[in-house]
Amino acid sequence: MTDQELTLETHSLGAATVEALQQAIAHRRSMGIARLKPDAVDRSLIEQLLEAANWAPSHGETEPWRFTIYTGDSRVALGEAFAAAYQQDAGAGFHEATFEAQKARALMSPVWISIGMEPALKSDGSLRMDLEDERIAVGCAVQNLHLVASAQGLAGMWLSKNIFIHPHVAEFVGLKSPGQLLGFFIVGWPNIPWPAGERGPVSEKVRWAE
Template identity: 60%
Template sequence: MENETNTNAVETLLAAIKNRRSRGVARLRPDSVPQALIAQALDAADWAPSHGETEPWRFVVYTGAARIALGEAFAEAYRRDAEADGDFKQSSFDAQRERTHNVPVWISIGMQPATDASGAMKMTVEEEQMAVACAVQNLHLVACAEGLAGMWLSKGVFRDPGVARFVGLTEPHGRLLGFFVLGFPANPAPNGERRPLHEKVRWVD
């Protein structure tokens, strides 16, 4: 009976992993997401492993009207970079400001590492970032199992220092690693594909 239970648990877990898909802004419905579902996914994130039990992940959940202020932060980040490069476009500024409006949930992904009495990091940046990545994977897996969809966004304004300050990450060690967009899928996800496993694994006896 115990072996049967373990087999079922493994099959359920593998199904959740293999059915996970990244679904960006354009593939999410604007419908609101029950807070209980978001909280459950974040609880899964909180059970990620971290070297030294530092638990460096920091999340801020933006829903409702709070998304407007977040969009303004994205737009100002774009303005700073574009004006410095002499390439500012009003249409791009407006697009950044409005990009948060049609996705119901934006979650900032932050890394706030543990420090000792002198202010030095207890673990390396790489170890803390890997821990945060594990937390995000947990979040994503549970969200998909709940019938939600989402994607980790990590380019451009999503890692801007000004946006990092906006979400409350503190210097010198706090880092913004992007945002996770979350919502109900607008359409069914496609089947996933992977190259053969033997191309990526070597067995050494």
């Protein structure tokens, strides 16, 4: 038996597991708020997503991902934070209807998961790793979370612009500098048939240096 064959026999999870993993990856979809049912999602399912996220890789094993889960009535306060963030930035362009819409937005998904990055620090308070490394690690954690959500049949999407990364909202979810709010992941049961996916050929995105 060659060293390669021994390694495969010792560490491989088997062809069936590899195939199932590839199917789960190809099954993943991003679905926004309008595609979510209002139905609650069982806490045990959410905990499975978070456990998957926690097994993401991180440079230096810093594990910088931080999550806060908003369901039920806790979404009311989240909506108020969205509205306050809008009001801070609106200035003369403030509109009461938009302010109220920000409040209502939080109730449109049954589950909101804040995506935080809290970097590891040395004893002198300096960063152990570059912030970019830490953000990439959080991205890996969210991908793990999303894969398991899709495998469960749950719809979800990472929201990462404007209000969702606003400093006021970051403070609301408990993140302080040098920590960063990278957005929110929404989760719910889909109200549409599962969308088909499409990707261009991988050969167009790969170069073999031979």
